[in-house]
Amino acid sequence: MTSHRKLSIAVLALVVVGGTGFTSGPGLSWQLTDTGSTARFRGLAPVNAKVAWAAGSAGTVLRTVDGGRTWASVGPPEAAALQFRDIEAFDSRHAVALTIGNGPDSRVYATSDGGASWTETFRNDEPTAFYDCMTFLDRRHGLALSDPVDGRFRILATRDGGRTWQTRPTDGMPAALPGEFAFAASGTCLVSAGRHAWFATGGEAPSRVFASKDGGWTWSVTDSPVPGGPSAGIYSLAFRGPGQGIAVGGDYNTETSAPDGAAVTRDGGRHWTVAKKVPGEYRSGVAWWRGRTALAVGPTGSDVSWNGGVTWRRFDTGSFDAVACTPDGSCWASGRDGRIARLKR
Template identity: 60%
Template sequence: MRFLRVAAGAAGGLLLMAQVVPAQASGGSPYRWELTPTGSTAQFRGLAAVSKDIAWVAGTEGTVLRTVDGGKRWQNVSPKGAEKLQFRDVEAYDARSAVALTIGPGADSRIYRTTDGGNTWTETFRNTDPNAFYDCFAFSTSKHGLALSDPVDGKFRIAASTDGGKSWKVQPNDGMPAALPGEFAFAASGTCLVAGAGRTAWFATGGGDRPRVFRTVDGGRHWKVSDSPMASGEAAGIFSLAFRNSLFGVAVGGDFLKPNEAVKAASVTYDGGRTWKLVPADKAPKGYRSGAHFVPGSLGVVVAVGPSGSDVSFDGGRSWKQFYDGSFDSVECAGHGAQAGCWASGAKGAVGRLVR
């Protein structure tokens, strides 16, 4: 979405040493963020959690960083020649392989891929349509990925990959419902589009007279759409989706211009996104939230982040409690058992690891 353009500085040196710093928690939550200074001033809206030790972040001025030791050291692995671009999403499955998306109109929307830990990158997609603007992407497996563009000729556009991001093909739009006037997706945290099991995926919108959630079960070829009771408007809508399984999901958002207000900021679904139930204001996050993710190993623990704080839900998103008043844009969890971990990223090079 064009509205969410932000500027920040470039990353620091080749290998960034960090001393982890506990972040102050509030509200008696068992969770807190352990800050892992990156030495960068970039705004990291792109985040890929692989485990408690491995994570990638991507942001402004073409900056991509990677850690393999829980944030003690951050390595600058930014693609050469991308300094004028803004990364808004990154997907990774291990310490060596990652795919990263830059945003912008026309040729500014690009996808890069590395298989050697960021030592080298290959540009695998460059948008050639001046009316397209790619916001986010997601992979359901190490091979199958979808990338989402704001509407072109009245419909959202999907590009698909079946080879791990080596190549991308823009999909026909006859299976895509028409967009509403003014409708778009938010390039806020890399989670406006999320993938589920098999060939299922969802994406969320705002900007129109109501936010909506689109769902596919055939890998992006055909979509069905449902209305949401959350806020919508020039800077309002659903900013992030998170699904625990094919039925159970949460949506967070609100109004980007009112970061401290919970303006219809969260909803839940129990039928795979076909219907959504609004979380009441007294139980919702305490402000606009741009990212959410389920905590691994839990049945219904969800963490949401935004510029005015972080919240946790222990009941699958039906009620929320703020535990941190600092700013993050993105959150993602990954891994299993002892290797499971949650990370958050945001402005001024901020990255945190969730601990309890």
């Protein structure tokens, strides 16, 4: 997919959503924080109830260490012309962030001092590669996903916490479909649980899910029931252990209609079924919260599932792109116009 077409998908069909994002619902609401920024934050990495990172447009990276009461702008100055779409954080000092684009616009930056300084640890030199998202299996081992190069998705890997990266051979990767690609919408097109990893695709029908059981060396692929198309498919995955997973998506150009836009698996992605009650609109981010509870967000609202993604209920109409929850039970969401919020109930 060309850089022009891919980047245009990321900015088309913007919808201004009224209100503050607070609506009545099943005891849930988003509490917006004052970020002092107008960037669009598609990269989100909360660590706990106090510490969170967000990365977005115009090379912007924000960090809070007080639960969102204050945010510091800590992005690398040399990335001001780039678009961050994913950030993975380990604590208040260590984070790894990914910028997107064809050729050298796809880069990885790492910090070990809370963003006071950054090191560029990877710059793409393959003209047809376009990196979309990252995941870390643990503090040392991480993967990044590129759209197909010579007919196969490309995996970049680190074994030292993002300080160095190596391109994996593609002999363990199934062939991509013509026109198939991943969506750089919320940093969650590639996710992991232990040694297991998954990534989701669109651009062509059907949308598919690739799965690895060996840390990203070899992959299998399964068709999903989520419709695919030029701007449609699975935008986000979330797995709770190696078995139970959720996929959400739709079509970015028809935000208010997404039939069959959510699916679930109980066997690690080998089989997927459409949710019995889907959000019904395009959703770009999904995350597990507590137990069988999950959250999904998109430009037109947020939904909660209390039963592992089988049925969804709207609880908010504000615009968000990404959602993430932490082991201590705090959940955060981020999106356009500097919007970053914490979940309240």
